[in-house]
Amino acid sequence: MPDAVIEISGLRKSFRRRHRPRRVALDGLDLVVPRGGVHGFLGPNGSGKTTTIRVLLGLCRPDSGRIRIMGADVPRSLPAVISELGALVETPRFHPESSGRFNLGLLARAGDLPPTRVEEVLELVGLRDRAGDAFSGYSLGMKQRLGIAAALLGRPRLVILDEPGNGLDPEGLRDVRDLIRQLGSQGHTTVLLSSHLLPEVQSVCDRVSVLARGRCVASGTVAELLAAPGDADLQVRADRHDAARAVLEDAGWQVSAMTGSGEPPSWRVHAVADRAAVTSTLAERRIYVTELIPLQRDLESAYLELTAAHSEVADALAGQAPAEARGRGRGRAQGEEGERR
Ligand SMILES: Nc1ncnc2c1ncn2[C@@H]1O[C@H](COP(=O)(O)OP(=O)(O)O)[C@@H](O)[C@H]1O
């Protein structure tokens, strides 16, 4: 088996809209998910995560592109690997009046799995105590965990979870996060975890791919994303403090006061591509730099930079309003073709 569980290249998917140009959801997406651990699939609302997952699961047909799951071409050879796959896409659907155990039992029987497996997954997701209660009486977190339990029934090698944290309270979130962490550490399973919220993936993922406007804009370990060649901020301390600011601003940099950085005061110079230029610009005006420290970016700003930069470029190309283009909110405009089943 190849070392990647998911390989996607040049994936395109657009949706028909009434009286309007097609909406491009995936715009040449490339994505590789290596085997093992938890892989975060991070991107703002509307960036194409669910569409990618639906295409992966054979639930909607792409316009073009190549997809392989565990070496099998999708959708053509999906049946060969479908038993190795477990997924939770959007809110799981179960018979509301039946218990969690009964619902899982139906699925187990359909999949030729022994009833003991139902008890195992109930245990795994921490629902054993409430397994006899009707599904309709479950909290959102419990419903979500039952959905994950259903995805795990067949001991899949690849588990795809689409925003499993949606709508959960902090306690539910913590439970789901712990469960995902546990799954990822078992070696047998690779988890693809989608989310539009960075904190949800950051603490559980070994690797992250960032999506913006239907393309993958960054992929790697969290450490690699932080080290990505974005323009870092610099902390600058100079012998002539106020003059230093004026000179740097004249030269076109954005400068703000650094707070909490001790005495004498220092400046924060934003988004510096060329550090040497900062020093030489000040030196030319006979200002001596006493300290110059590159400031570590946090993942939040790296994520925002990545997705914002790509959104702006794409907006400019498409001449669209950013808010609509970024698909804020989960609702869809009326009159769009529904392809959901
Ligand atoms: N069935 C559909 N009909 C029309 N447009 C759709 C449909 N599904 C998704 N889209 C559009 O495709 C884009 C990507 O959506 P989606 O994959 O749901 O993003 P995400 O899961 O990252 O929030 C959005 O602009 C969305 O409005």
Ligand SMILES: [Mg+2]
């Ligand atoms: Mg989605």
